[in-house]
Amino acid sequence: MPGTSRIPASLRESFNQVKRRRPTSLAAVVNLDLFRNIIFFFFVLRWTRRAFWQLRGRGIIGSLVELYRNIGRILYGYLLRVPGVRGKVEKQVAEALAKTEAKLIPADLPKYLALPKDGLTDEEVRKELETLANLDHTKWEEGYVSGAVYHGEEELTKLQTEAFGTFTVANPIHPDVFPGVRKMEAEIVAMVLSLFNAPPGAAGTTTAGGTESILVCCLAARQKAYAERGITEPEMIIPETAHVAFRKAGDYFKIKVHRVACPAPDYQVDIKAVQRLINPNTVLLVGSAPNYPHGIIDDFAALSRLALKRKIWLHVDCCLGSFVMPYLEKAGFESQPFDFRLKGVSSISCDTHKYGFAPKGNSTALYRSAEHRSYQYYVSPDWPGGVYASPGIAGSRPGALIAGCWASLVKMGQNGYLDACVKIVGTAKSIAQKIHETPSLDSELEILGRPLVSVVAFTSKNLDIYDIYDGMTAKGWHLNALQDPPAIHVAVTMPITKVWEKLMSDLEAVVEAEREKERARIAQGKGAKKTVGDSAALYGVAGSLPNKSVVVNLATGFLDLLYKT
Numbered sequence: 001m002p003g004t005s006r007i008p009a010s011l012r013e014s015f016n017q018v019k020r021r022r023p024t025s026l027a028a029v030v031n032l033d034l035f036r037n038i039i040f041f042f043f044v045l046r047w048t049r050r051a052f053w054q055l056r057g058r059g060i061i062g063s064l065v066e067l068y069r070n071i072g073r074i075l076y077g078y079l080l081r082v083p084g085v086r087g088k089v090e091k092q093v094a095e096a097l098a099k100t101e102a103k104l105i106p107a108d109l110p111k112y113l114a115l116p117k118d119g120l121t122d123e124e125v126r127k128e129l130e131t132l133a134n135l136d137h138t139k140w141e142e143g144y145v146s147g148a149v150y151h152g153e154e155e156l157t158k159l160q161t162e163a164f165g166t167f168t169v170a171n172p173i174h175p176d177v178f179p180g181v182r183k184m185e186a187e188i189v190a191m192v193l194s195l196f197n198a199p200p201g202a203a204g205t206t207t208a209g210g211t212e213s214i215l216v217c218c219l220a221a222r223q224k225a226y227a228e229r230g231i232t233e234p235e236m237i238i239p240e241t242a243h244v245a246f247r248k249a250g251d252y253f254k255i256k257v258h259r260v261a262c263p264a265p266d267y268q269v270d271i272k273a274v275q276r277l278i279n280p281n282t283v284l285l286v287g288s289a290p291n292y293p294h295g296i297i298d299d300f301a302a303l304s305r306l307a308l309k310r311k312i313w314l315h316v317d318c319c320l321g322s323f324v325m326p327y328l329e330k331a332g333f334e335s336q337p338f339d340f341r342l343k344g345v346s347s348i349s350c351d352t353h354k355y356g357f358a359p360k361g362n363s364t365a366l367y368r369s370a371e372h373r374s375y376q377y378y379v380s381p382d383w384p385g386g387v388y389a390s391p392g393i394a395g396s397r398p399g400a401l402i403a404g405c406w407a408s409l410v411k412m413g414q415n416g417y418l419d420a421c422v423k424i425v426g427t428a429k430s431i432a433q434k435i436h437e438t439p440s441l442d443s444e445l446e447i448l449g450r451p452l453v454s455v456v457a458f459t460s461k462n463l464d465i466y467d468i469y470d471g472m473t474a475k476g477w478h479l480n481a482l483q484d485p486p487a488i489h490v491a492v493t494m495p496i497t498k499v500w501e502k503l504m505s506d507l508e509a510v511v512e513a514e515r516e517k518e519r520a521r522i523a524q525g526k527g528a529k530k531t532v533g534d535s536a537a538l539y540g541v542a543g544s545l546p547n548k549s550v551v552v553n554l555a556t557g558f559l560d561l562l563y564k565t
C-alpha cells in the first residue's frame, strides 16, 4: 500500500500499538478528553457571556465601582468581626433595641401567655378589646399619620364591619359553599380591570396585599419566560425606587435583580440604563405609578416601547397609585400614560386597600390576558389530599375581607373615587405649593422631582432632614423617613386632607427650631459637637456604613420585639 509505506517505521509501530489496544478504551480516552474540552469551553463561554452582559449593563467604570463597593462591604464586615469592635457594636445595638422595647411594649397590662383555663365571658373579651384599641398611639383618627389609614371615616368603616359580620366564616377556597364570595371576588377584579382600561380578555386575581400582588406577578413573569424561552437564570430590571417587594420576589423566587438609578432632577428610572441591562435572561421590566419614596411616576411610554421591542414582560406597580392614578385625568390633573392602553404593559398591581379604601389585607394583580394570569396559578393533580388548585400563594382566605372590599368599592362608586382623588391630589399639590410659597420653608426644603399624585417627598438643603423628622414626631406626626437621598415624605390620605394646614404650620415651626439650634451650635464655635437624634443615627450614621449588617441586626431585633409578650 503506497500510503502506509511512507510512514516511518517507529510511528507505524506505535500506530499499530494503539490499534492493538481494545477499541473501547481508546474511545474512552478520546471521549474523556473531548468531554473535558467541551466542559471547559462551556465554562469559559458562560463566564465570558456573564462578563459581557455585566460590562454592557454597567459599563467598565460602573462595574469597577460595583467591585469597589463589594470589596468595601467584605472588608468592613471583617472589621465588624474584630473582637473589640464587635462587642461595642453589639452593645449599641442592644441599647437601641432596649429603648425601642420600652416604647413598644406596655409593661403594666395583664398578659395572656397561655390560654385562660376557662374562656372569658363575652363581656370580658369586649372589655379587653376596648383596652387594646385605646392603647396610647399616634392619632391616625385626627390625620396625624402619613399613609396607613387611607379613608377611616366612620360611615365606611361601619359598612365594612357589617360586611365582615355577614361573611365571618366564608372562605373562597370552597366556592360551592360560599357562592356569594366567589361572585364578589370576580366582580372586584372586573371593576378594577375596568379602571385600568384593560383590553378584552384581560384577567386578574385578588391577593392579600400589594406585596403579594407583586410577588405573584414576578412569579408569573418568571414562569412564562421559563415555559416559552426556557430561561433558567431569570433576571429582572427594577428602578432603585421600586417597592421593596420586588427585591423580596427576587430573593424568594431566585430572580436576579438589577437595580437602576432614578437620578435627579426628575427621579424617574434611567431608561438608557434599563436598556443596557437587558440581556437574554431578562424576564421582567418594572416601573412604579407612582413609587413609594418620592411619589414619582416612571416613564412608562418609554418602558412600554422597550418591552415591546425586546418582547419582555412589563409590570406597572400601581399599588400606591391604586384608585387615584386612574382618576387623575378625569379630575383634571396632569397625568402620564401608565395603564393597559400602553401595549407593552403585561401586568399591573393595584391595592384596593390603599386608595381603594378597602379594609387592610386586600389588593389585586391584573394581567393583559388570562394566559398571563395562568402562570401565577398553582395546581397539584396528585396530592393525597385531593386535586388541589389555588390562584396564588394563600390557601384558605378570609371571605369576610372580600365582602369588606366589595362593599367599599360599590359604596364609593366612580364619583366617590373621583371626589377622593380631587381632595387627595389637591392636598398634595397644596402642600408642595405651600413649601414653595413660604420663604422659611422654600429656602430650607427641596421637593424631590415633580410629584403628580399623592406623595410629596422633600429633603433639606442645610439642616439634617432626620432631625426635622424627629421634630415632627415629637409634635405627634407620623411621617416617613427615606434614605438615598435622605428625605421624608407625606403620603396624603383622606384624614390628612382635613389637617394639612396644621401639618404645614408644625413643619414651619420645626424647621425654625432646627435652624435656631444650628445657629446656636455655630455660635459656640468649631468645637461644638452636633447631638445625633434617633433617626439621624439610624439613617445618617449607621446607614452610611459600607456594610449595613449593623442595621440588619437592629431591624432583625425589631422583628423579634414584635413577637415579645
Ligand SMILES: *Cc1c(COP(=O)(O)O)cnc(C)c1O
Binding pocket: 209, 210, 211, 212, 243, 245, 288, 290, 291, 292, 317, 319, 320, 351, 363
Ligand atoms: C404600599 C406599596 C406596595 C405594597 O405594599 P403592601 O404593604 O404589601 O400593600 C407596593 N408598591 C408601592 C409603591 C407601595 O406604596
Ligand SMILES: *[C@@H]1O[C@H](CO)[C@@H](O)[C@H](O)[C@H]1NC(C)=O
Binding pocket: 073, 074, 075, 076, 077, 078, 080, 081, 547, 548, 549
Ligand atoms: C457584612 O458584615 C457582616 C458581619 O461582619 C458579614 O457577615 C457579611 O458577610 C458582610 N457583608 C458582605 C457583603 O461582606
Ligand SMILES: *[C@@H]1O[C@H](CO)[C@@H](O)[C@H](O)[C@H]1NC(C)=O
Binding pocket: 185, 188, 206, 207, 208, 209, 352, 361, 362, 363, 364, 394, 397, 398, 401, 402, 405, 406
Ligand atoms: C382580600 O384579602 C384576602 C386575604 O387577606 C384575599 O384572600 C382576598 O382575595 C382579598 N380580596 C380582594 C378583593 O382583594
